């Protein structure tokens with residue numbers, strides 16, 4: 001094995017309207033897009049580091065020509081993979097009917113092919129929501145992996161903070177109470193693993209690879225299960241860059257020590273400064289100025305690429321053996 005173990009990097013390309021809607025803003029539908037600035041900053045940071053990227057796209061954004069033009073800029077990276085992040089980015093797929101779930105995934109699947117000429121084979125549910133019907137649809141569409149699990153010990157805290165800040169009311173607020181997967185997610189593995197597809201005919205599900213799909217969780221710190229995705233890091237860096245760097249170094253060391261092949265996650269606000277968008281000021285990590293944040297992100301991503309062989313999520317999955325077993329935590 002190379003002394004740089006395999007790893008992957010992905011971006012949830014959530015647009016501003018999704019954040020404003022989650023915050024309970026009634027004018028979310030008329031929101032402008034921050035894609036032009038965010039995507040050019042992302043490409044400017046990742047490109048010189050030679051980093052590839054899996055981009056989880058929301059179908060609704062593929063209906064706007066300007067956003068499709070911005071998304072096309074990812075083609076300047078060494079490699080990029082277009083993946084599916086649902087149609088409307090509603091973070092409560094567990095409350096939808098089977099037909100609604102099918103529409104959320106299939107319409108986006110077709111729109112991604114139409115706009116990028118890539119056939120997506122990876123899916124991440126908004127709000128880390130992944131009911132059985134999602135897996136059934138992914139199986140029918142021939143997807144190779146799901147990435148909707150966030151096995152953090154901080155899910156209850158994150159949900160409480162979300163509910164305290166959002167202005168969502170009534171039915172939507174009730175649905176939001178199940179965000180982030182709850183305590184069940186904390187017991188999920190923190191490493192890629194095969195997951196049986198829940199078929200109506202149980203005998204069709206097994207671990208042979210026929211009735212199963214890769215589950216690639218968003219990696220958390222081994223043992224403690226605290227987040228190590230970049231929005232959490234920039235949130236910490238907003239208070240102390242030194243603490244954020246120390247924590248990230250320790251997290252990468254722990255992943256190597258425990259043989260956890262990491263899959264780290266980016267969001268567009270990780271590449272925007274407080275001066276760029278006043279509407280986003282409530283988002284964690286939006287305290288930092290743009291230059292300071294981009295400097296921190298460049299440092300962190302450079303460290304990631306020095307310690308791991310970073311690929312797209314699809315390439316990471318291809319490198320994994322269905323029966324690989326290493327020491328994990």
Ligand SMILES: [Zn+2]
Pocket residue numbers: 012013014085089126127
């Ligand atoms: Zn998202």
